[in-house]
Amino acid sequence: MLLGALSVGAQEKPVTAADYKQKVLEYSRQIKQSAEERIAMQHAIKAAKTAFFPALDFSGSYQYRINKYDLDFGPGMAVEMDHNTYSLGATVSQPIYAGGQIYNNYKAAQIQGQIASEAEDLTTDNIVYAADLNYWSAAARKGMYDVMCQYVDIVQELANVLTTRFNDGQISKTDLLQVQSRLKEAELNKSAAYKDYQIALQNLNVLMGVPPMTPVEIADAITMVQPLPMHIGEEAALQNRPDFTISKLNIEYQKRQINLSKAKYNPTLAIGFQGTWGTPMLNVKGSDQLWTPAVFASLKIPLFRWGARFKEVNSQKAILRSKEYAMDYTRDQISQEVANSWTSLTENTKQINVAEEACKIAEENLDLNTFSYNEGKLPILDVLSAQLSWIQSYSSLIQTWYQQKASLANIIKRWVFVACSNRKNTFITIFLGTDFTDLHG
Secondary structure, eight states, X not given: OOGGGOOOOOOSSOBOHHHHHHHHHHHOHHHHHHHHHHHHHHHHHHHHHGGGSOEEEEEEEEEEXXXXXXXXXXXXXXXXXXXEEEEEEEEEEEEEEOTTHHHHHHHHHHHHHHHHHHHXXXXXXXXXXXXXHHHHHHXXXXXXXXXXXXXXXXXXXXXXXXXXXXXXXXXXXXXXXXXXXXXXXXXXXXXXXXXXXXXXXXXXXXXXXXXXXXXXXXOSOTTOOOOOOOOOOHHHHHHHOHHHHHHHHHHHHHHHHHHHHHHTTSOEEEEEEEEEEEOOSSOBTTOOOEEEEEEEEEEEOOOOOTTHHHHHHHHHHHHHHHHHHHHHHHHHHHHHHHHHHHHHHHHHHHHHHHHHHHHHHHHHHHHHHHHHHHTTSSOHHHHHHHHHHHHHHHHHHHHHHHHHHHHHHHHHHHHSOEEEETTTTEEEEOOOOOOOTTTOO
């Protein structure tokens, strides 16, 4: 009765691991949030680009003087002023040189757009990883529940035999009570396993955006063999890690901030055209409206700011150094994670064979001890001990399979790039190879 014989369930449409990840990706509010942040940065890039182009502004004013007003130039020389004063104006300006502010702002916005895109990939990566752990945790809980059901059946069968033999006067009541006690313990453990399984299914529903109590069943058993990726090394992993890419982009962004701090204190030059139509400033009654065109050039040369430029640049340089240290730390973390993930995967995969052999031994030991007890050669305690070894072996096997699945999910997260087609509906996981026959036959 090896674990491979465990039932999968009889739901109409059980959910596979791949289907589950797909549904999680489609529902994930975190991915949708990251996508909107990416879209926001795309618009910000376009907004920053408009600073290169001419700007057009319109203005207007109107004033009505309530009291009568005459401009007095002496006796008999008063001039009546109009009550209305108004003007309309338009200004077109084109920056010629902004000290590098416009260019660096635009480049900084582009880098922020790349960071937002990488952040979306990182979020997707984390969601897929969480979905993997969630699904295989549920599969392990189901496997544990199925094993506990078998264990209860084993103890129940022995209890039935001992009850008959006790009624026939063949055994003492002590033997019967010990088995009955073990049966109640097994039933309690079965109930606890069922509770854990149902909670795991509810957790599955939450990530899919389904009410927790909605009936759901998983299709893939914890013992399902999945393809394993080849070892690709630290450098290849660094190229595929969005978090490391983000750390590098943060450095590039900070360099732009240094350039912007310098550019604020560079000379600026702009040219333009301005036209104004309206009444004269001294609007004598009966005066004609005026059209006043003009071209202009604006030059600004910062001269003295009490060392503000130097201090701001030094501040931004210190931030740059902190970003560089952060990138180095991220690289070290990735190096450690890659090594740990590979070691965990290879060793957990090897442990599966050991755990399966332990289950075979425990099962044979249980059969032999039960037979010997029935022959009167062993006490009941040896049978109970063999039963305990049986359930412990199968529990360890389930845990070993889960650890292997978790290690595989982790190594895919650490090494293999997980991307979303159109960042919305489908995911693609790139497996690099499957040659692991030396680890698990």
